[in-house]
Amino acid sequence: MITIKDVAKKAGVSVGTVSNVINNIDIVSESTKRKVFKAIKELNFKPNIIARSLSKGKTDNIAIIVPEINNPFFPELIRGITDFLETKGYYAIIINTDNNAEKEEIFINGLNSFLVSGIIIAPADSKGKDFRVLSELKIPIVIVDRESDNLNDDTVIVNNHKGAYDAVNYLINCGHKIIIILCGSNHTKTAQNRYIGWRKAMEENNLFNDDYIYWGDFTIDSGYKMMDEVLKKFKKVDAVFASNDIIAIGAMQAIRENGLRIPEDISIIGFDDIYFSKLLSPPLTTIRQPVYEIGSMAAEILLKKIEGKSELKNICRYVIDGELIIRDSVAKKAGS
Amino acid sequence: MITIKDVAKKAGVSVGTVSNVINNIDIVSESTKRKVFKAIKELNFKPNIIARSLSKGKTDNIAIIVPEINNPFFPELIRGITDFLETKGYYAIIINTDNNAEKEEIFINGLNSFLVSGIIIAPADSKGKDFRVLSELKIPIVIVDRESDNLNDDTVIVNNHKGAYDAVNYLINCGHKIIIILCGSNHTKTAQNRYIGWRKAMEENNLFNDDYIYWGDFTIDSGYKMMDEVLKKFKKVDAVFASNDIIAIGAMQAIRENGLRIPEDISIIGFDDIYFSKLLSPPLTTIRQPVYEIGSMAAEILLKKIEGKSELKNICRYVIDGELIIRDSVAKKAGS
DNA sequence: TAATAAAATTGAATCGATTAAATTTATTAA
DNA sequence: TTAATAAATTTAATCGATTCAATTTTATTA
Numbered sequence: 001m002i003t004i005k006d007v008a009k010k011a012g013v014s015v016g017t018v019s020n021v022i023n024n025i026d027i028v029s030e031s032t033k034r035k036v037f038k039a040i041k042e043l044n045f046k047p048n049i050i051a052r053s054l055s056k057g058k059t060d061n062i063a064i065i066v067p068e069i070n071n072p073f074f075p076e077l078i079r080g081i082t083d084f085l086e087t088k089g090y091y092a093i094i095i096n097t098d099n100n101a102e103k104e105e106i107f108i109n110g111l112n113s114f115l116v117s118g119i120i121i122a123p124a125d126s127k128g129k130d131f132r133v134l135s136e137l138k139i140p141i142v143i144v145d146r147e148s149d150n151l152n153d154d155t156v157i158v159n160n161h162k163g164a165y166d167a168v169n170y171l172i173n174c175g176h177k178i179i180i181i182l183c184g185s186n187h188t189k190t191a192q193n194r195y196i197g198w199r200k201a202m203e204e205n206n207l208f209n210d211d212y213i214y215w216g217d218f219t220i221d222s223g224y225k226m227m228d229e230v231l232k233k234f235k236k237v238d239a240v241f242a243s244n245d246i247i248a249i250g251a252m253q254a255i256r257e258n259g260l261r262i263p264e265d266i267s268i269i270g271f272d273d274i275y276f277s278k279l280l281s282p283p284l285t286t287i288r289q290p291v292y293e294i295g296s297m298a299a300e301i302l303l304k305k306i307e308g309k310s311e312l313k314n315i316c317r318y319v320i321d322g323e324l325i326i327r328d329s330v331a332k333k334a335g336s
Numbered sequence: 337m338i339t340i341k342d343v344a345k346k347a348g349v350s351v352g353t354v355s356n357v358i359n360n361i362d363i364v365s366e367s368t369k370r371k372v373f374k375a376i377k378e379l380n381f382k383p384n385i386i387a388r389s390l391s392k393g394k395t396d397n398i399a400i401i402v403p404e405i406n407n408p409f410f411p412e413l414i415r416g417i418t419d420f421l422e423t424k425g426y427y428a429i430i431i432n433t434d435n436n437a438e439k440e441e442i443f444i445n446g447l448n449s450f451l452v453s454g455i456i457i458a459p460a461d462s463k464g465k466d467f468r469v470l471s472e473l474k475i476p477i478v479i480v481d482r483e484s485d486n487l488n489d490d491t492v493i494v495n496n497h498k499g500a501y502d503a504v505n506y507l508i509n510c511g512h513k514i515i516i517i518l519c520g521s522n523h524t525k526t527a528q529n530r531y532i533g534w535r536k537a538m539e540e541n542n543l544f545n546d547d548y549i550y551w552g553d554f555t556i557d558s559g560y561k562m563m564d565e566v567l568k569k570f571k572k573v574d575a576v577f578a579s580n581d582i583i584a585i586g587a588m589q590a591i592r593e594n595g596l597r598i599p600e601d602i603s604i605i606g607f608d609d610i611y612f613s614k615l616l617s618p619p620l621t622t623i624r625q626p627v628y629e630i631g632s633m634a635a636e637i638l639l640k641k642i643e644g645k646s647e648l649k650n651i652c653r654y655v656i657d658g659e660l661i662i663r664d665s666v667a668k669k670a671g672s
Numbered sequence: 673t674a675a676t677a678a679a680a681t682t683g684a685a686t687c688g689a690t691t692a693a694a695t696t697t698a699t700t701a702a
Numbered sequence: 703t704t705a706a707t708a709a710a711t712t713t714a715a716t717c718g719a720t721t722c723a724a725t726t727t728t729a730t731t732a
Contacts, residue, residue: 003688014712019690029710048450050389051688054717059386061397061429069415070611075405079432086443091429091451093397095422096415107422114384114718115427220615249615256617275406279556279585281592281617339718350682355720365680365728387718390687450688 002045011039022047053114060090062118062302063111065104067125067146069096071218071246072274073291074122077144080295081120088303099217101126105133113139118302123148125217127187140305144298147189154305156298156318160190160271163287163322164197167269168241170285170324172205175333176238176267179207182226182251184243185217194243194271216247223250231258239267239330245274245286252280252329263331273325282328289322338381347375358383389450396426398454398638399447401440403461403482405432407554407582408610409627410458413480416631417456424639435553437462441469449475454638459484461553463523476641480634483525490641492634492654496526496607499623499658500533503605504577506621506660508541511669512574512603515543518562518587520579521553530579530607554579559586567594575603575666581610581622588616588665599667609661618664625658 004022008015013032020028021036028036039045053059064081066074082092093116097104104124108131111119122145123129131151134141143155171179181198184191195213202208214230216222223242230237231254242248248270255266262268262282270277273288297318340358344351349368356364357372364372375381389395400417402410418428429452433440440460444467447455458481459465467487470477479491507515517534520527531549538544550566552558559578566573567590578584584606591602598604598618606613609624633654 001688004690005688015689016691016712016714017710020711023690027710032710046446046448046450048390048688049448050386050395050450051717052690053386054384054390054719055688055690057717069411070408072406072408072411075408075411078430079405079434082430082432086431093427094414094418094430096418098415110382112382112385114382114386253615276612276615279589279612280615337718340720341718351719352682352684352721353680356681359720363680368680384718387687388720390689391718391720393687 001048002043004045004047006043007036007039007045010043011035058113058117058306059115061093061116062090062120062306063093063095063116065095065097065107065119065121065123067097067099067104067122068218069094069098072276073145073244073246073272073289076275076291077122077295080292080297081299084296084299085303090303097124099124101129105129108133111137111139113137118142118306120144120298120302121151122146123151125185125187140302142298142302142305144294145190149189152315154301154316154318156294156301157320158289158294158322159319160193161197161200163271163289164194164241164243165201166197166322166324167271167287168198168201170326171239171241171267171269171330172201172207174239174267174330175335176330177207178209178212178234178236178238180212180214180230180234180237180240182223182230182240182242182247183213183215184222184247186215188218191215191218191243198241218244218246220246220250220253223247224254225250227251227254228258231255231260237266238333239269242268242270245270245272245277245284248277248284248286248329249280252284263329267330269330271322278327280329285327285330286325287322288325290320294320337384338379340381340383342379343372343375343381346379347371394449394453394642395451397429397452398426398456398642399429399431399452401431401433401443401455401457401459403433403435403440403458404554405430405434408612409481409580409582409608409625412611412627413458413631416628416633417635418631419628420632420635421639426639433460435460437465441465444469447473447475449473454478454642456480456634456638457487458482459487461521461523476638478634478638478641480630481526485525488651490637490652490654492630492637493656494625494630494658495655496529497533497536499607499625500530500577500579501537502533502658502660503607503623504534504537506662507575507577507603507605507666508537508543510575510603510666511671512666513543514545514548514570514572514574516548516550516566516570516573516576518559518566518576518578518583519549519551520558520583522551524554527551527554527579534577552583554582556582556586556589559583560590561586563587563590564594567591567596573602574669575605578604578606581606581608581613581620584613584620584622584665585616588620599665603666605666607658614663616665621663621666622661623658624661626656630656 004015004018008018101124118140120142141153214226216226270284270286273286277284340351340354344354437460454476456478477489550562552562606620606622609622613620
């Protein structure tokens with residue numbers, strides 16, 4: 001192993017000087033710099049990141065905690081985050097909690113600032129979870145995609161309320177009246193806010209009905225089951241607002257298996273615009289989240305906090321608007 | 337920050353003893369152990385992983401290098417790897433190269449054993465790439481999913497040859513004769529071996545024809561384009577063997593857009609069995625890779641190598657059989 | 673009870689870089 | 703030429719845990 005000592009010896013200078021050179025501390029004369037660079041190259045020296053971390057008291061790792069790596073939404077979020085991080089010399093440690101609050105807790109408890117100097121977290125689905133450990137860590141944190149009552153920190157999130165409101169209004173404008181909502185987990189603010197958006201649009205158009213509300217969670221399975229119940233209960237349903245695309249996919253399966261056609265018999269709209277939504281048959285109309293951008297934004301904010309460059313001292317919520325993507329899963333009724 | 341010194345002082349013992357306690361070195365008397373544990377608990381001490389890594393000369397990080405995190409195959413592979421790693425106290429640093437050999441190279445060059453003590457890599461698509469840096473690192477490496485001529489190390493991989501052979505034989509048994517192959521990138525062994533499997537089955541049945549071969553890469557787009565060309569060139573095609581599910585998805589789109597039905601007009605079979613394949617319409621018949629298991633197997637092998645427990649000194653290839661999953665995208669012709 | 677062996681504990685060196693005070697060398701002004 | 707100042711360089715302490723030789727304590731045996 002080539003160390004800074006070897007370089008110093010070869011270049012005929014002290015370790016302090018080598019350190020100054022590799023850290024771009026501009027106090028070293030040009031001629032010494034040249035000697036040092038030459039030695040570094042000849043020895044193929046690479047500084048030991050661990051040793052550096054120890055003496056600097058910080059690491060170049062940040063943790064990304066996601067609830068479900070199988071929902072393509074999250075790999076794309078990760079891509080947005082890591083693409084940004086890597087340009088700045090940071091590495092991402094990725095933890096997939098599989099929506100298991102316990103697993104999340106174990107990881108967070110084991111976590112300390114020695115391992116990572118920042119965290120980007122999309123909390124697992126869990127009501128009233130205690131995130132005190134996280135705040136006690138005194139590590140910069142950015143929350144993405146899912147808010148939590150018990151975690152109060154900088155947040156980058158899509159405008160769930162408005163997105164849902166827009167989606168439902170689109171359904172209404174297409175002439176639909178009986179509009180079911182298949183919610184995600186009631187333990188997530190995400191699902192709650194999408195519900196509120198649905199409710200607002202329904203109430204404004206005098207279409208609101210308690211019976212239209214189904215709570216489940218953000219899985220294909222849950223979407224399938226909820227839709228199955230809907231079809232058992234209702235003789236006639238105009239349209240379905242699925243709280244995310246994954247739920248929509250499950251619901252579409254249930255609809256098809258019940259011998260109904262999309263959108264001729266039932267229209268459906270989703271939320272997220274994951275990559276596969278455009279490939280479904282019919283391609284899914286949905287609210288697109290700029291998820292890659294949300295990821296890189298979260299990373300940028302986190303690095304600013306880590307490097308102490310954050311302009312604002314108070315906590316910020318960055319709320320990004322989604323966009324209605326019209327495809328073929330919603331029918332336009334005559335006269336609409 | 338609470339250090340081992342603080343614990344030693346509080347417990348009234350030396351740092352060496354505290355170190356022995358937290359490292360389970362069974363030389364400490366029960367009574368001292370109790371004192372130390374008490375102090376650890378009271379101070380909420382957590383060992384500094386960085387300092388430990390420095391003095392032990394190894395880290396608890398391993399790198400996972402994947403070519404495309406957007407193909408759901410890889411998140412599932414990552415899940416298999418990390419679930420295993422986490423039980424052993426290792427963390428995964430995930431690098432997505434987006435099939436960009438240059439990006440992969442930059443990362444690998446920046447890599448050193450201080451950062452990670454092992455690597456699991458599914459190389460980016462690149463012909464004749466030079467992996468010498470990797471072997472010079474002297475870090476344990478396990479290759480998954482994609483082999484490379486220039487990387488020779490323990491490998492966990494599905495039996496691509498047999499899988500393709502089985503898939504094509506299934507098509508043949510269903511009565512298909514004109515069977516196109518949509519290959520992935522010619523720069524990957526994966527695509528090459530699947531091609532060889534196709535070819536063997538075709539030749540054995542006297543169905544082989546050079547014109548049936550299309551080379552592209554492992555993307556939806558490529559699948560779409562190749563299929564489009566096929567449909568322009570051939571009046572009649574019985575079936576398509578797509579080199580992976582992603583290609584199949586693109587091809588299915590092209591087929592549909594050309595006004596043809598699956599499987600009535602054209603049958604199609606994929607490879608991988610990614611999560612979404614069963615959700616397509618029609619659900620895709622494909623060769624299932626036990627990807628989660630491949631991931632945990634790779635992780636297990638890697639940890640054995642890292643911890644020096646590897647029984648065998650020579651390089652091993654673990655070849656796992658895929659499984660034909662019959663769904664609805666292949667038609668059975670009369671008399672077959 | 674002394675001698676010896678075994679067990680438990682200590683403490684200083686170490687890992688490889690950073691950092692800041694101390695020292696040396698170069699530059700400028702008088 | 704010398705003193706004062708600025709620039710460049712060195713040196714040693716430091717980060718927090720591990721490790722092992724040295725020492726102390728405890729247990730065993732004669």
